[in-house]
Amino acid sequence: MTLSSAVEVRVRAYGFVRVGGPEQESFLEVPVPEPGPGELLVRVRAAGVNPGDWRLREGSYGELRAAVFGREVAGTVLRLGPGVTGFAPGDEVFGGCPGMVGGWAEQALVTAGFAAHRPDGVSPAAAAVLPVAAGTAYDALTQLALPAGATLLVNGAGGGVGVPLLQLARLRGIRVVGTASPAKHEFVAALGAVPVAYGDGVVDRILAAAPQGVDGVFDLVGGDALRAVATLVPPERLFSVADKALVAALGGRDVVRDRSTRVLAALARLVAAGELDPHVTEVRPLSEAGAALALVERGHARGKVVLVP
Structure with a gap:
């Protein structure tokens, strides 16, 4: 991935100038990205906001450079990088952004191998x-x-990953018990799961909801909440994306991301068929990027937040 050396063509973006807190965030004027091998340049129509954005700003991933926020976008293909096939300028696509040149911008790069055509029945958001x-x-x-x-026990069922997971599990005929704060119990139940409260006695409440026990645990919380439920299943049935170090110490596993066109196309088909609702609850202009990220960082977003350049 490279940035174009041309300085006369620049686009507006939102990112951070150094690792730290929200005070390091800023609007930026950056060169139009040049698509490298296996990349697409797209005109961004919508970009997702995720906890990973503020964690990147804090340096949680070991990257200490300035960066443009944004890990996922939908947009219109403008140019193809070398070796890219299956896409053409003008195609409506969605996918993941590579490296540190993220999607909170007027134009952005997308990894071609982690991109798919957007069906007509699926909105950019x-x-x-x-x-x-x-x-x-x-x-x-x-x-x-x-x-x-x-x-399946989903630890932290009311969050950004939990919401699609409950729906996808239901489509597979899997029964879900989900831990969540009391304020989200009605929402979790509406998605087809049995909600139980966090905190002391959580294992007893889980076993009351699933007297025969659970066959797998997927953790989205980490820390003490993960420790509390880890004994419910053998280590090979314990997964966490929230606390990689602890789940490994407990004998469990992180989720290995596929990041393929095949997975994205399958998800888009489910959305188009009305079987998966991404629950986009906030759509804001790029000019409100700071406020949108603060909403996610404080944990106050109920559903997915999207920015529109």
């Missing part, structure tokens, strides 16, 4: 939020490989 949260949920269920009729 709905498509833009599929690669990260829904993609993680899809991959988790694939790797858990639970059969229809099995019971």
Whole structure:
């Protein structure tokens, strides 16, 4: 991935100038990205907001450089990088953004191998939020490989990954028990799961909801909440994307992301068929990017937040 050396053509973007807190965020004028091998340049129509954005700003991923926010977008293809096939200028696509040149911009790069054509029945906002949260949920269920009729515990069921996961599990005939704050119990139940409250006694409440036990655990919380439920399943049935170090210490596993066109196309078909609702609840202009990220960082977003340049 490279940035164009041309300085006369620049686009507006939102990112951070150095690692730290929200005070490091800023609107930027950046060169139009040049698509490298295996990349697409798209005119962004919608971009997803994720916890990974503020974690990147804080340096949680070990990257200490300035960057443009945004890990997923939907947009119109402008140019193809070398070796890209299956796409053409003018195509409506969605997918994941490579590296540090993110999608909160007027134009952005998309990894061609982690991109798919956007069906007519799927809005740019709905498509833009599929690669990260829904993609993680899809991959988790694939790797858990639970059969229809099995019971899955989702630790933190009311969050960004939990919402698509509950829906995808229901489509596979998997029964879900989901821990969530009391304020989200009605929402979790509406998605087809049995909600239980966090905190002391959580294992007893889980077993009351699933007297035969659970066949798998997918953790989205980490820390003490993960420790509390880890004993419910053998280590090979324990997954977490929230606390990679702890789940490994407990003998469990992280979810290995597929990040393929195949997965994105499958998710888009489910959205188009009305079987998967990405739950986009906030659509804001790029000019409100800071406020949108603050909403996600404070944990106050109920559903997915999208920016529109």
